[in-house]
Amino acid sequence: MPRFMDVHHGMQGITADQLHQAHEADLAVEKEEGVHFEQAWADPESGIVYCLSEAPSAEAVRRVHERAGHRPDEIHPIPFTA
Template sequence: MPLFMDVHHMEGGVAVGDVAQAHMADLQEQAQHGVSYLKYWVNEEQGRIFCLVDAPDADAANTVHREAHGLVADEIYQVSEGS
């Protein structure tokens, strides 16, 4: 399955606890769309969230975000894993 990295730009910053709650909502929704959210990273001050996800396509990954909590990615890139 393709691997994607998505990027969220949150105006005014973001709290890591809020991102953890959104991630938990993604985990509850993901199976319905054949998606697996693997990890996320947060830059609280700059309001940036990065999500790593196995998904059939970018639309499926964004659908999980939309249905779980409404915070869709501003950017999404197909990536390859390296060491």
């Protein structure tokens, strides 16, 4: 299944709890779109959150994030991993 890295900006000050809750909100709806959010990382200073997922398409990634209440600013297919 294709993998994606999506990026959220403007998240300055995000806490560990908020990141955890956002990730749980994704996990709660992801199956309906055939997506799995593997991991998320936050830099509260620059306000960036990175999310790594497996999904049938970038649109499926976007739909899960939107349904969970946090539309991503960028979604990148990442066909290569090392």
